[in-house]
Amino acid sequence: MLPYLFYFFVGGLKRTRLLVLFLIVNLIHFFPMSFGTxxxxxxxYFLIGMLLYAWRHVIPIRHRYALIFIVILWVFKESAMFYHLFLLVGAYLVLYAVYKWKLPTSFQVILGNLSYGMFLYGYPLQQVVAYYSPSAHAFLNFIYALPFTLLCAWLSWCLIERPSLQWMERRMARTNHQQAYKENQTPTTT
Structure with missing residues (x-):
C-alpha cells in the first residue's frame, strides 16, 4: 500500500502532497511493525530530501542556523531524540553544505562527480559500519562510513561512470553522424 501512496502523492512534486506524505510515513514509523521497517x-530520508528540494527557494540557508543545528545535534548526541533530530537537522545541514560550500571548479574536475556514487554506496557502507560497530550512534556511523563511501564513489566515477558516459557520448555522436549521412544521401526527386 505504501508504494501506491508514494506514487499518488509524489505525482508532480507538489509541495503540500510531499509534506502530507512525509507526515504519514513518519506516523507509520512510530507504529510497531513486523515487516517493512x-x-x-x-x-x-528520501522524502525529507525531496521536501527540502521542493521547498529550496523558501528555506533560509544561514550560517547561524547551521551552527545552531550542529550544537543541537551535539547536545542530543546521546539522547534517544538524536535519531529523529538527525533526520530533520541533518537534512538541513546537507542543504546548507550544498548551497554554501561551493567547491572550486578545478577541485570538482580533479575529483569527479561523486554524487551518484555516494548515493549508491553510502547506505550499504553504513550498514557495514553498523555491523562491525553496533554501539556507534548515527553521527559516528556517518563519520566512520564517509571516507569509505568517498573512496568507493571516486573509484566508481573513475572506473565505471565516466568511461560509460564517454562511451555513450561517442556512440551518440556516431549515431548522429550516421543519421546525418543518411539524410544527405537520400535521393531527391524534382
Missing part, C-alpha cells in the same frame, strides 16, 4: 526508514 527498513523501507519506512528509507522513505523518511
Amino acid at each position: 527498513t523501507y519506512i526508514e528509507l522513505y523518511r
Whole structure:
C-alpha cells in the first residue's frame, strides 16, 4: 500500500502532497511493525530530501542556523531524540553544505562527480559500519562510513561512470553522424 501512496502523492512534486506524505510515513514509523521497517526508514530520508528540494527557494540557508543545528545535534548526541533530530537537522545541514560550500571548479574536475556514487554506496557502507560497530550512534556511523563511501564513489566515477558516459557520448555522436549521412544521401526527386 505504501508504494501506491508514494506514487499518488509524489505525482508532480507538489509541495503540500510531499509534506502530507512525509507526515504519514513518519506516523507509520512510530507504529510497531513486523515487516517493512527498513523501507519506512528509507522513505523518511528520501522524502525529507525531496521536501527540502521542493521547498529550496523558501528555506533560509544561514550560517547561524547551521551552527545552531550542529550544537543541537551535539547536545542530543546521546539522547534517544538524536535519531529523529538527525533526520530533520541533518537534512538541513546537507542543504546548507550544498548551497554554501561551493567547491572550486578545478577541485570538482580533479575529483569527479561523486554524487551518484555516494548515493549508491553510502547506505550499504553504513550498514557495514553498523555491523562491525553496533554501539556507534548515527553521527559516528556517518563519520566512520564517509571516507569509505568517498573512496568507493571516486573509484566508481573513475572506473565505471565516466568511461560509460564517454562511451555513450561517442556512440551518440556516431549515431548522429550516421543519421546525418543518411539524410544527405537520400535521393531527391524534382
